[in-house]
Amino acid sequence: MDGERLQNRPCGGRYGDIVQSIGNTPLVELKRLSPKPGVRIWAKLESRNPTGSVKDRVARSLIEDAEARGAIRPGQTILEPTSGNTGISLAMICKRKGYPLKVVMPDNVTQERTQLLKMYGAEIVYSDGSKGSNGAVELALEMAAADSSYYMPYQYGNMANPLAHYNGTALEILEELDEISAFVAGLGTGGTLMGNGRRFKEELGDACKIVAAEPMQGEPVQGLRSLDDGFIPPIIDLSLLDRKIFVTNRDAILWTRKLLDEEGLFAGVSTGAIARVAVRIAGELDEGNVVFIVADDGWKYLSSGIYTLPVDEVENLDSTVWW
Amino acid sequence: MATVKIPPVLRASVGGEKQVSADGANVGEVLNALASAHPDTQTQLFSAEGELNRYVNVYLNDEDVRVLDGLETVVGESDTLVILPAMAGGAR
Numbered sequence: 091m092d093g094e095r096l097q098n099r100p101c102g103g104r105y106g107d108i109v110q111s112i113g114n115t116p117l118v119e120l121k122r123l124s125p126k127p128g129v130r131i132w133a134k135l136e137s138r139n140p141t142g143s144v145k146d147r148v149a150r151s152l153i154e155d156a157e158a159r160g161a162i163r164p165g166q167t168i169l170e171p172t173s174g175n176t177g178i179s180l181a182m183i184c185k186r187k188g189y190p191l192k193v194v195m196p197d198n199v200t201q202e203r204t205q206l207l208k209m210y211g212a213e214i215v216y217s218d219g220s221k222g223s224n225g226a227v228e229l230a231l232e233m234a235a236a237d238s239s240y241y242m243p244y245q246y247g248n249m250a251n252p253l254a255h256y257n258g259t260a261l262e263i264l265e266e267l268d269e270i271s272a273f274v275a276g277l278g279t280g281g282t283l284m285g286n287g288r289r290f291k292e293e294l295g296d297a298c299k300i301v302a303a304e305p306m307q308g309e310p311v312q313g314l315r316s317l318d319d320g321f322i323p324p325i326i327d328l329s330l331l332d333r334k335i336f337v338t339n340r341d342a343i344l345w346t347r348k349l350l351d352e353e354g355l356f357a358g359v360s361t362g363a364i365a366r367v368a369v370r371i372a373g374e375l376d377e378g379n380v381v382f383i384v385a386d387d388g389w390k391y392l393s394s395g396i397y398t399l400p401v402d403e404v405e406n407l408d409s410t411v412w413w
Numbered sequence: 414m415a416t417v418k419i420p421p422v423l424r425a426s427v428g429g430e431k432q433v434s435a436d437g438a439n440v441g442e443v444l445n446a447l448a449s450a451h452p453d454t455q456t457q458l459f460s461a462e463g464e465l466n467r468y469v470n471v472y473l474n475d476e477d478v479r480v481l482d483g484l485e486t487v488v489g490e491s492d493t494l495v496i497l498p499a500m501a502g503g504a505r
Contacts, residue, residue: 302480304477306475306495306497307497320467320468320469320498320499321468321499322467322468322499328479328480331480332480333476333480334476334477334479334480335475335476335477336472336475336477336495336497337475
């Protein structure tokens, strides 16, 4: 059975337009990272989506759900707090569908994110970088409250986000693997973990562990005045997680390089963090499949030097919002 | 004694220290020991009902204790507790 599934298919499918081609991404075995023969590590290449990240699925789901519910009018301006990938995905999809897009993001993200947003036609509003994504969410909510002509999908609280995975990503993985011992993904909005996690628990039971890798934001980004300025995305249900492990910026970057050096996989910083956790979980197993999400490709991180410089020479390691 | 790493937002409440030591067999005991030694942290770490403040994440080494055994999570001698504020997950 596995021998048949490992054969390359001749074509990734034929689609009506770029938006319809989102999803159906490859599942690639990473043999060199596997700690022992009975444990197989699989990378789901969400970097192969049209704008280069898993957020293409989410952005399509957010917009198409709003259209189906009649929540947006033709030509209405979409407003969203996003530090990059969701904004980039929304920019591409909104441009295809004729909705102007305004994104709110911290002013300390890598320059490629800004370029990608502009080239896909988004207008950018900057929030205070020292407050990280909390600041972007806060500013976007203020803007939406002050101007009712905006439609804000609000990826942090919109069930269309996890549903993109429940009905898409997870089903694609289940098509290829009969057994999954652990599923590892990054924790940001919570959509990937909640959507995939819920489907895997339903289909495979508690034997499938759902593991979150989360960024340990550098201190310059933790610019909160008090803990009550904290933020927990409404879609997150912690009871669905079996483990939740933070990864420092430094380790995330080291592992991003390791993926490139050992497996030839060119991925973004969150994927390095996720892989680090996936390999640790794999080390705790005797046998089984560990699946992790390659959330985005590495192009937007190139100017930071993380693929070519020693990690301690990377500038602004702690003050950059890497993922 | 466990080591407790203090986030910037709480350092004023512990005399400016980046990390402190505190004794306890589980996370709840360690955090209560911290709050006894530094009373200004009490209302920041705990709700009136004695539950962990929802905007506070506590990690045993690098694992969120809410997904382990919460305040009952066992703490060993050489363990580190890391207190972090709840952030909106970085770049999304």
